Amino acid sequence: MSTSELPLAGRVAYVTGAARGQGRSHCVRLARAGADVIAIDACAPVAEHNGYAAATPEDLAETVALVESEGRKILARHVDVRDADGQRQVVADGVEQFGRLDIVVANAGVLNWGRLWEIPAQQWQDIIDINLTGLFHTVQAAVPPIIEAGNGGSIITISSAAGIKAVPGSAHYCASKFGVVGLTNSLAVELGEFGIRVNSIHPYGTDTPMGNDLSMYKLLQDHPTYIHSFSPGALPTDSLIAPNDISDIVVWLASDASSLVTAAQIPADKGYLKI
Numbered sequence: 001m002s003t004s005e006l007p008l009a010g011r012v013a014y015v016t017g018a019a020r021g022q023g024r025s026h027c028v029r030l031a032r033a034g035a036d037v038i039a040i041d042a043c044a045p046v047a048e049h050n051g052y053a054a055a056t057p058e059d060l061a062e063t064v065a066l067v068e069s070e071g072r073k074i075l076a077r078h079v080d081v082r083d084a085d086g087q088r089q090v091v092a093d094g095v096e097q098f099g100r101l102d103i104v105v106a107n108a109g110v111l112n113w114g115r116l117w118e119i120p121a122q123q124w125q126d127i128i129d130i131n132l133t134g135l136f137h138t139v140q141a142a143v144p145p146i147i148e149a150g151n152g153g154s155i156i157t158i159s160s161a162a163g164i165k166a167v168p169g170s171a172h173y174c175a176s177k178f179g180v181v182g183l184t185n186s187l188a189v190e191l192g193e194f195g196i197r198v199n200s201i202h203p204y205g206t207d208t209p210m211g212n213d214l215s216m217y218k219l220l221q222d223h224p225t226y227i228h229s230f231s232p233g234a235l236p237t238d239s240l241i242a243p244n245d246i247s248d249i250v251v252w253l254a255s256d257a258s259s260l261v262t263a264a265q266i267p268a269d270k271g272y273l274k275i
């Protein structure tokens with residue numbers, strides 16, 4: 001396939017939470033499909049109650065190298081999704097450099113554990129501020145230039161299986177990820193007249209630092225009955241999902257192959273949500 005025949009040739013994508021895990025995989029796969037990339041990550045500890053290590057500047061540098069090795073351009077910056085001005089600035093700079101904006105992958109997120117009536121208010125606030133209000137800032141930064149470009153577009157929000165089926169031990173996270181669904185579907189209706197599609201993806205346990213968070217096991221030890229809410233899927237589930245398999249869905253939603261799909265919740269769960 002020549003470069004101009006690639007499904008996302010000439011398009012530009014904005015990806016949040018791009019330093020590692022699913023975000024890095026999405027950057028690489030969007031680049032391989034022909035898109036240039038604007039990428040942000042906090043690259044620092046973001047939520048005091050997380051039980052897993054934060055991403056680093058070296059992680060984001062690795063994403064940059066991987067995108068460039070695909071032959072595409074990338075503008076990467078250390079920006080926290082809670083920083084509305086920072087998101088607006090990097091999107092504006094990216095549009096100036098690359099000429100347009102077509103695709104958003106709102107992927108940055110955090111997860112931590114605790115029963116709702118026992119967690120500190122700050123733990124609740126950090127999750128809502130990052131997973132939900134951070135997405136609001138992403139939308140405010142990215143939507144005007146996508147409309148302005150006049151080419152339609154695709155906004156992909158990363159919710160969770162826990163944004164469709166609530167699980168115990170992370171009600172604050174579930175609330176944020178259910179919130180992502182409401183935002184996604186309202187926005188899809190508002191942006192339909194501009195030919196811009198908005199859909200959410202709902203991964204189940206995925207092989208990233210978040211997905212391997214061992215602090216979840218402490219919660220399950222303390223409350224063994226909670227395990228029933230974390231059943232296997234319909235397909236064989238001997239391992240966590242590979243980020244690359246989520247990226248298959250991201251690239252499809254970003255491309256014209258999904259032109260009929262908007263306001264949809266796409267599970268990436270091996271059938272877990274139906275069990």
Ligand SMILES: NC(=O)c1ccc[n+]([C@@H]2O[C@H](COP(=O)([O-])OP(=O)(O)OC[C@H]3O[C@@H](n4cnc5c(N)ncnc54)[C@H](O)[C@@H]3O)[C@@H](O)[C@H]2O)c1
Pocket residue numbers: 016017018019020021022023040041042043044046054055079080081082107108109110111130134158159160161202203204205206207208209210211212
């Ligand atoms: N891993 C799973 O099992 C799983 C399952 C369902 C949904 N998800 C969702 O997938 C998305 C990606 O998670 P992942 O599994 O790749 O986890 P991860 O922790 O490996 O990566 C998340 C990235 O987002 C960045 N980030 C977090 N808070 C940020 C902030 N405030 N500003 C900017 N960047 C920030 C982190 O630095 C990190 O690089 C998240 O929204 C998560 O909730 C993950």
